Amino acid sequence: xxxxxxxxxxxxxxxxxxxxxxxxxxxxxxxxxxxxxxxxxxxxxxxxxxxxxxxxxxxxxxxxxxxxxxxxxxxxxxxxxxxxxxxxxxxxxxxxxxxxxxxxxxxxxxxxxxxxxxxxxxxxxxxxxxxxxxxxxxxxxxxxxxxxxxxxxxxxxxxxxxxxxxxxxxxxxxxxxxxxxxxxxxxxxxxxxxxxxxxxxxxxxxxxxxxxxxxxxxxxxxxxxxxxxxxxxxxxxxxxxxxxxxxxxxxxxxxxxxxxxxxxxxxxxxxxxxxxxxxxxxxxxxxxxxxxxxxxxxxxxxxxxxxxxxxxxxxxxxxxxxxxxxxxxxxxxxxxxxxxxxxxxxxxxxxxxxxxxxxxxxxxxxxxxxxxxxxxxxxxxxxxxxxxxxxxxxxxxxxxxxxxxxxxxxxxxxxxxxxxxxxxxxxxxxxxxxxxxxxxxxxxxxxxxxxxxxxxxxxxxxxxxxxxxxxxxxxxxxxxxxxxxxxxxxxxxxxxxxxxxxxxxxxxxxxxxxxxxxxxxxxxxxxxxxxxxxxxxxxxxxxxxxxxxxxxxxxxxxxxxxxxxxxxxxxxxxxxxxxxxxxxxxxxxxxxxxxxxxxxxxxxxxxxxxxxxxxxxxxxxxxxxxxxxxxxxxxxxxxx
Amino acid sequence: xxxxxxxxxxxxxxxxxxxxxxxxxxxxxxxxxxxxxxxxxxxxxxxxxxxxxxxxxxxxxxxxxxxxxxxxxxxxxxxxxxxxxxxxxxxxxxxxxxxxxxxxxxxxxxxxxxxxxxxxxxxxxxxxxxxxxxxxxxxxxxxxxxxxxxxxxxxxxxxxxxxxxxxxxxxxxxxxxxxxxxxxxxxxxxxxxxxxxxxxxxxxxxxxxxxxxxxxxxxxxxxxxxx
Numbered sequence: 001x002x003x004x005x006x007x008x009x010x011x012x013x014x015x016x017x018x019x020x021x022x023x024x025x026x027x028x029x030x031x032x033x034x035x036x037x038x039x040x041x042x043x044x045x046x047x048x049x050x051x052x053x054x055x056x057x058x059x060x061x062x063x064x065x066x067x068x069x070x071x072x073x074x075x076x077x078x079x080x081x082x083x084x085x086x087x088x089x090x091x092x093x094x095x096x097x098x099x100x101x102x103x104x105x106x107x108x109x110x111x112x113x114x115x116x117x118x119x120x121x122x123x124x125x126x127x128x129x130x131x132x133x134x135x136x137x138x139x140x141x142x143x144x145x146x147x148x149x150x151x152x153x154x155x156x157x158x159x160x161x162x163x164x165x166x167x168x169x170x171x172x173x174x175x176x177x178x179x180x181x182x183x184x185x186x187x188x189x190x191x192x193x194x195x196x197x198x199x200x201x202x203x204x205x206x207x208x209x210x211x212x213x214x215x216x217x218x219x220x221x222x223x224x225x226x227x228x229x230x231x232x233x234x235x236x237x238x239x240x241x242x243x244x245x246x247x248x249x250x251x252x253x254x255x256x257x258x259x260x261x262x263x264x265x266x267x268x269x270x271x272x273x274x275x276x277x278x279x280x281x282x283x284x285x286x287x288x289x290x291x292x293x294x295x296x297x298x299x300x301x302x303x304x305x306x307x308x309x310x311x312x313x314x315x316x317x318x319x320x321x322x323x324x325x326x327x328x329x330x331x332x333x334x335x336x337x338x339x340x341x342x343x344x345x346x347x348x349x350x351x352x353x354x355x356x357x358x359x360x361x362x363x364x365x366x367x368x369x370x371x372x373x374x375x376x377x378x379x380x381x382x383x384x385x386x387x388x389x390x391x392x393x394x395x396x397x398x399x400x401x402x403x404x405x406x407x408x409x410x411x412x413x414x415x416x417x418x419x420x421x422x423x424x425x426x427x428x429x430x431x432x433x434x435x436x437x438x439x440x441x442x443x444x445x446x447x448x449x450x451x452x453x454x455x456x457x458x459x460x461x462x463x464x465x466x467x468x469x470x471x472x473x474x475x476x477x478x479x480x481x482x483x484x485x486x487x488x489x490x491x492x493x494x495x496x497x498x499x500x501x502x503x504x505x506x507x508x509x510x511x512x513x514x515x516x517x518x519x520x521x522x523x524x525x526x527x528x529x530x531x532x533x534x535x536x537x538x539x540x541x542x543x544x545x546x547x548x549x550x551x552x553x554x555x556x557x558x559x560x561x562x563x564x565x566x567x568x569x570x571x572x573x574x575x576x577x578x579x580x581x582x583x584x585x586x587x588x589x590x591x592x593x594x595x596x597x598x599x600x601x602x603x604x605x606x607x608x609x610x611x612x613x614x615x616x617x618x619x620x621x622x623x624x625x626x627x628x629x630x631x632x633x634x635x636x637x638x639x640x
Numbered sequence: 641x642x643x644x645x646x647x648x649x650x651x652x653x654x655x656x657x658x659x660x661x662x663x664x665x666x667x668x669x670x671x672x673x674x675x676x677x678x679x680x681x682x683x684x685x686x687x688x689x690x691x692x693x694x695x696x697x698x699x700x701x702x703x704x705x706x707x708x709x710x711x712x713x714x715x716x717x718x719x720x721x722x723x724x725x726x727x728x729x730x731x732x733x734x735x736x737x738x739x740x741x742x743x744x745x746x747x748x749x750x751x752x753x754x755x756x757x758x759x760x761x762x763x764x765x766x767x768x769x770x771x772x773x774x775x776x777x778x779x780x781x782x783x784x785x786x787x788x789x790x791x792x793x794x795x796x797x798x799x800x801x802x803x804x805x806x807x808x809x810x811x812x813x814x815x816x817x818x819x820x821x822x823x824x825x826x827x828x829x830x831x832x833x834x835x836x837x838x839x840x841x842x843x844x845x846x847x848x849x850x851x852x853x854x855x856x857x858x859x860x861x862x863x864x865x866x867x
Contacts, residue, residue, distance in 0.1 A: 042707055044707075046707060047704060051835075115834065120707075
């Protein structure tokens with residue numbers, strides 16, 4: 001027995017290990033690893049010290065040789081000397097550089113000690129061993145940068161699932177859902193043959209494909225009803241004459257969620273799945289039924305067909321319940337806000353249709369505009385209305401006359417929307433406001449004025465109005481307006497600069513000695529921060545400025561971001577980091593809404609960071625730091 | 641009179657061989673080579689009379705604490721339980737489970753190899769180890785021993801009022817929560833040494849000899865102030 005094998009010696013050494021083990025146990029992925037593998041990890045670590053400002057790894061060092069865990073202290077990533085704000089921050093319990101190590105390449109970002117720092121450094125061989133043998137470790141590392149985020153999302157979903165029940169996955173791809181070869185017909189097949197085929201094969205739809213196998217049409221039972229109902233029904237006519245041409249299709253890589261969304265949006269029950277321009281299968285409403293996704297399609301349909309405003313009001317409760325379920329089932333915040341907007345669009349459209357139908361006199365043509373979050377398709381359940389009306393008039397007199405006709409209708413619509421849960425806009429951004437019920441040329445002047453004169457009031461209005469889309473009626477004029485706004489703002493650096501300046505107003509609540517959250521100090525909001533204005537708004541405002549400056553027509557914040565990324569306006573790595581940060585804050589916000597709804601409390605965007613678990617708190621801090629980075633880059637770009 | 645009575649070393653043949661194989665210590669090496677931090681627990685503070693009860697040690701290489709190079713042993717000694725038990729918490733039962741004094745010291749020397757020794761308030765540890773090695777192994781401990789407690793004021797801008805391991809650890813923001821035993825103390829000292837070696841490098845002290853002469857200069861400069 002050697003000296004250190006004595007029980008007493010072993011105890012002391014284990015005690016010593018214990019302190020490091022306990023330290024690691026607080027953090028993912030180590031919290032999921034067993035004692036033996038943690039001991040293995042520690043045995044293969046060395047503890048290194050780095051003085052403040054000392055680089056730990058740098059691009060010029062060559063392929064990374066160690067996996068580092070911050071034992072104590074703080075590390076920042078800098079991509080260049082001119083990079084004022086650090087790219088990221090790594091604090092106690094966090095690890096780096098996972099992706100460089102996996103790819104066996106040098107780091108792209110210099111990792112520098114921000115304070116005196118101790119790191120555990122695991123050699124590459126041991127890292128590779130753990131990667132091969134520990135699923136928790138592997139999962140964590142392979143999820144790379146998203147690891148923490150996914151972990152948090154998983155946690156949040158599990159929490160939400162505990163409220164409702166089993167978890168389903170909306171992420172199932174259509175490829176996984178396809179069970180059988182599609183039953184198809186060619187365009188020349190006589191109608192009666194097609195119907196017989198559908199009957200024999202027990203299918204509700206018959207895709208019609210060309211010689212290359214691409215679906216050029218679809219024939220469904222609904223189409224059959226229409227044929228039979230017509231007096232000149234000819235059962236010998238070719239399917240090409242009775243099919244619905246150009247059917248909606250998706251690829252096998254799309255998810256059940258995408259299919260559900262498409263069905264809800266286009267009011268269809270069958271979707272073709274196409275791969276390499278060939279039809280590979282059909283997904284029907286019934287297939288998705290098995291996944292219990294169809295309530296969405298039915299709800300959308302019910303909203304669109306609601307007979308009265310009162311019926312709509314009742315359906316809104318179901319919208320909330322559905323969102324709760326979908327949140328639980330793992331829909332992403334982007335999917336959810338999209339869905340809520342979609343259902344809100346259906347509700348608003350139906351309200352408009354009902355009110356137009358109720359109107360005693362014939363009405364001039366108009367387009368219903370929506371602004372702000374509704375235009376950006378980023379609504380949550382907690383929302384108010386921002387809308388307006390656009391119509392055509394040749395002269396000012398005609399405009400006044402049409403306005404007089406439309407205003408009472410607009411008022412009735414605004415009231416009905418309020419009943420449906422879209423609360424009054426406090427800033428009176430509503431179609432019933434005469435200043436927002438304008439002819440095309442009046443809107444043109446109004447928008448041109450906002451770009452030309454950058455008063456504080458105008459800048460505020462720009463942030464509302466320049467996120468716009470047409471919800472009901474012709475959208476042609478709307479797109480002309482957008483074209484004009486983009487052209488004018490692109491040519492007006494002063495406007496861009498002023499808008500950028502105003503985008504810096506909502507500062508992410510970080511700072512102070514400990515670089516922690518800066519929270520409200522007193523009052524009812526003590527120790528909380530506002531996820532919407534302090535977390536999301538910096539991203540929304542930032543993307544708007546950049547989109548308007550670069551002629552990006554997208555309105556949705558993430559779409560703007562993607563477009564700006566693809567045009568190279570925003571660095572790809574930054575863009576991904578911003579998107580993740582935005583996602584996470586939105587997720588926390590929606591989680592808060594769900595909890596408030598459960599507890600019967602009023603909706604609020606406030607959150608107390610200290611009530612979050614360690615992991616969420618850290619990611620929130622990191623996400624807010626990304627907002628800070630975005631603002632810093634705006635200051636730099638617009639020389640503010 | 642026990643002090644004048646030199647006992648014959650009670651080593652068996654295998655231990656004799658091991659003793660003979662111990663390498664000669666390095667004294668001119670660079671600080672980024674292997675170093676050993678040691679801490680001993682003893683029956684008291686009198687280095688001429690008190691006995692070592694436990695030895696803990698941790699190695700550093702390239703300035704990094706090697707978590708897989710740790711040493712700890714408790715020595716099997718009978719001694720009267722006195723107040724120091726409250727500090728080292730090594731009661732008679734624990735000591736009874738320990739290894740023989742000869743075996744413990746020998747194993748420690750094997751762990752040390754040719755590396756220089758570092759300890760906090762090193763005089764205490766060095767004197768105890770030198771005496772016990774001589775007495776039980778007939779071995780002359782010639783390894784350079786550097787006092788981490790003196791290195792700290794040399795390399796750090798401000799010195800806390802009390803030059804103790806605890807105050808330094810607190811000052812440097814190093815956790816002190818670990819259980820008090822020779823290994824935990826050696827580990828804590830090793831962390832501190834890792835930090836100090838980093839500072840030393842910045843001050844262009846990269847070899848053991850440079851460090852020792854800098855420490856000597858510091859001691860001389862402080863002399864007048866002491867009188």
